[in-house]
Amino acid sequence: MAIFSIPDIRIAGIAASVPKKEVSNRDYELLSEKEQETFIKTVGVEKRRVADAGMATSDLCFEAAESLLAGLEWNAEDIELLIFVSQSRDYLIPATAGILQDRLGLPKSCVALDISLGCSGYVYGLSVMGRMMTGGAIKKGLFLVGDVSTQNTSYKDKSTYPLFGDAGTATALEFKPGASDMSFNLQTDGAGYKAIIIPDGGIRNFASKERSFEYMEISEGIVRNSFHIALDGMEVFNFSLREVAPNIRALLEYAGISLDDIDYFVMHQANKLMNESIRKKLKIEAEKYPYSIGEYGNTSSASIPLTIAHTLGSEIANKELQFLFSGFGVGLSWGSVVLKTDKVFCPEVIEI
């Protein structure tokens, strides 16, 4: 099993940025007023931030990274690792990490790479960052994570349009001998790859003038083309109910930590009903289980750091805290991490 610990890595800062443009699901015309209320109450998304055409995830991550470097008084010259986790990269090629390395003024001695993961990406990427830094050869790293999902949702698809919001985040990590272990439990089930998919635009189904733009009625209220996100909500829902709680229980047992020892469980903001079901199954108190889905929607890979910046900014800046993060979804891919933080620089959510 992919359960393991990484020593000597400290989170120095977390920042999140979102587009200024706010959209309310109360204005979504494909749902009746009653359906809007039910959706907001059950799925939990009232408002979302939406990037204008041309605004990329890397723009949001760039602003978050700049604010961290300034707030931490870190020199760009000292950053030797940059990992960009996203499923909404700037171009098909090249990788976005290199573009960000240059734009942020990081040195040429910097390792820069992309990881293509969504809901689980923050947890997965943290493990790669940690592993690359734990020997001490690399002392400072920037971990840039986020998605602009709204470009790829169809307005006529009730199952995706009101769900997703856009955000980009930056997390600063440093090598610090003696920093307490981060422990991970990472899992995959690629048999479910079609559960959340944008079918066209990659090499398998290359963009086609005839096929890719053609709108199809999948069912009542679900009309989209092949560049849009197709979400099998029921499949993802059942997957999450089945897999997330056992993954967390196995991790806590491995790490020798009890549920009561955790100050906050910061979960991928998938869907309030789903997240609440997981909370109730694990018998976690509501106060330890923050949300950002109401104000920002499902922000894919950005959801964990965005939730921290939105709800826990002053606490994480002033206290030592024991966290559990858990991400689950597209892939299908899921994972959890337990880690301790100690006075993390965390500015308010940035709007651009």
Added chain:
Amino acid sequence: MITIEEFITRVEGEFEDMETGNLKPESVIREHFTWDSINALIFIAHVNVEYDVVISADDLINSEKLQDLYNLVSSKANAA
């Protein structure tokens, strides 16, 4: 597994706008619930949290009466 009466009481508690006492084991589910995607998700989540059982959308569609659904959930709960 709990009795069907308790099963029904808990279902009524989950759906806030439902009057209590109306549902019986022989009630035809379609006459009381619209199986739109959100209600189906609420029901699936409810069964999972209460009984640690995962049922599918097809399981819901194929259950005619509440008794059928109770039988399905209890057989899955006992098998687990």
